Amino acid sequence: MLKVNKLTDYAVVVLCDLLRGDRLRSAADLATSSGVPLPTVSKILKQLARTGILQSARGVNGGYGFARPPAGISMAEVIEALEGPIAVTGCVEESGECCEFVHQCPMSGHWNAVNVAIRKSLDEVRLIDMLPEARFMDPEDLTRVIAERHAAAMQA
Amino acid sequence: MLKVNKLTDYAVVVLCDLLRGDRLRSAADLATSSGVPLPTVSKILKQLARTGILQSARGVNGGYGFARPPAGISMAEVIEALEGPIAVTGCVEESGECCEFVHQCPMSGHWNAVNVAIRKSLDEVRLIDMLPEARFMDPEDLTRVIAERHAAAMQA
DNA sequence: CAGAAACTGTACTGTTTTAGTCCTGTTTGT
């Protein structure tokens, strides 16, 4: 089924919510407005901050915001942030975790073509394409609107 | 990690083995030559026959062979045969299994862009590209060699 | 016609992964 993690699924919901605002949002705030339970939202946001997609501020009035212009974030990045490198099987040239017969193993490296193809296609889907309004808006307008919101958030 | 089923992984090994021969091969035969345990090979072949990628013959001298020219088989087909439709989340326009708030659910349909992108990229990787020799051979030569073997198998 | 070689379908079980939760600690603004 080539399923994505449920956490990744929620992450997109939460990120879309974050795309709609123009300031730092707390985990509790995002949980309320997205409907995803707080502990889960918290887990997601922590991970996204760790991998550099979001930035966080502690203390009173703290919260999360995008660490860089959201229009430049691809789905490949989001998925990799929550699930680690995209690799459809354990036996991939980069990951060391192959079987014990690496030298003569008949499937060594076979899946690379598939990994590369998937990776490439995910690079080309942007996070902001996941917004429902993306379907009705001109892509350039969408990019501009999102960029404005992000600028406002950075200023605040 | 966007992992593929282990069964699917083995399936490629077994299918590659089948690509190398020019006649019907029994499950036991393929198990021996691929190193994958017989019950597992059997499970895979049954499923591939059910979905129309392979054809089977019962009885003495029976076995499995490709149901159609192998050069035309894509990885998307192989993956779908063993794991069902490619859908990274439960909430996809075709599959009915969404949450109970379909009407106002904020993530309804979001992942379609990703599904389509992945599906398309998998359509473009052929099964025969997974053969190790595919890396050193001219694609046209490869296609021809495989077609000849298939013709021989059909005749036998 | 008997028996062996193959495929077919399904059911079972131990293991692994995932999802979701909770707790304890650290930072920061008032």
Added chain:
DNA sequence: ACAAACAGGACTAAAACAGTACAGTTTCTG
């Protein structure tokens, strides 16, 4: 000092998977 937020990690119940087994059906061969 205190409360609001984030950080990191540990824990558990539930779901999915992998692998196996078995009883049934078809077909060839002698």
